[in-house]
Amino acid sequence: LGAMTAVYGVVAALLEVDIKRVLAFSTIENIGMIFGALGLALAFQAKHFEAAAALALTAALLHGVNHAFMKSALFMGAGALISATGERSLERYGGLIRCMPRTAAGMLIAAAAIAALPPLNGFVSEWLLFQAVLASPTLPGWLLKLLIPAGGAAFALAAALAAALFVRLFGITFLGRA
Numbered sequence: 001l002g003a004m005t006a007v008y009g010v011v012a013a014l015l016e017v018d019i020k021r022v023l024a025f026s027t028i029e030n031i032g033m034i035f036g037a038l039g040l041a042l043a044f045q046a047k048h049f050e051a052a053a054a055l056a057l058t059a060a061l062l063h064g065v066n067h068a069f070m071k072s073a074l075f076m077g078a079g080a081l082i083s084a085t086g087e088r089s090l091e092r093y094g095g096l097i098r099c100m101p102r103t104a105a106g107m108l109i110a111a112a113a114i115a116a117l118p119p120l121n122g123f124v125s126e127w128l129l130f131q132a133v134l135a136s137p138t139l140p141g142w143l144l145k146l147l148i149p150a151g152g153a154a155f156a157l158a159a160a161l162a163a164a165l166f167v168r169l170f171g172i173t174f175l176g177r178a
Contacts (some may be wrong), residue, residue, distance in 0.1 A: 002036025003154035005029075010161040014168070017090045019078045022169060023071065026114070029158055030067045033129060034060050036151055040132045043144060052135040059128035066113070066121045073110035077103050081173065090169065095178030104174045111166035116159055126159055 009028030016022045037060035044053035080103045081096065082088055097104040113120035116127075133152035137145060 002032045002034070002039055003151035003158070004032070006032030006036065006158035007154050007161075008032070010158045010165060013165050014161060018088045019081065019090055019093075019169070019173075020075075020088060022090070022165070023074055023078060026162065026165060027067070027071060029162055030063065030071070030114070033126070033155060033158065034063050034067070036155060037063065037129050037132065040129075040136070040148065040151075043139065043148070044132075044135070047139050047141075047144075049135070049138065052132060052138070055128060055135065056132035059125055059132055062128065063122075063125035066125050070110050070114040070122060073106060074114065077107035077110065090172045093173040094176035095174070097174040100174075104170075107174070108170060111170045115163040115166040117163070126155075129155060 006029045009025050009030075009032055013022050013025035013029065016025055037056050041053045041056035041060060044050075044056055080100065081093065084100060084103075085093065085096070087093065109120070113122040116122040116125075130152065133148060133155065136148035136152075139145060139148070
């Protein structure tokens with residue numbers, strides 16, 4: 001369910017043009033990642049794989065903390081953009097890097113972190129989540145051996161789409177034509 005939520009959130013964010021709604025739907029994606037990691041931790045704990053359970057729980061907790069910092073920075077940047085332009089639509093933005101270089105720098109770092117680019121904090125938490133998924137073949141039971149890799153593939157899709165989402169958001173807002 002967490003993996004499906006992550007994919008839904010990022011696809012909905014990609015289809016949105018209102019900057020605040022883009023960030024809100026991106027939150028759904030990140031909460032899906034966190035709940036997926038928690039589900040993995042519970043599955044590992046139920047089967048007495050304590051090391052893998054600790055890895056998945058660490059991924060969930062770290063991603064929660066990371067998301068709080070990254071999304072706060074992005075919402076503050078969005079507030080600065082809305083305050084400066086009076087617009088919320090990405091289609092009305094463009095070329096704002098010249099007018100708002102500090103906001104652009106802050107949003108670039110936050111967008112890169114939430115897109116899980118190394119060496120930033122979002123990369124670390126998503127890497128831990130994928131490491132937990134890779135530990136799943138050791139679990140007994142055919143259902144978990146099927147569901148967890150499928151969930152891992154959905155997480156990978158969500159992560160790739162999230163990177164595209166934040167390239168789109170930053171590119172249109174700051175690098176696009178005014």
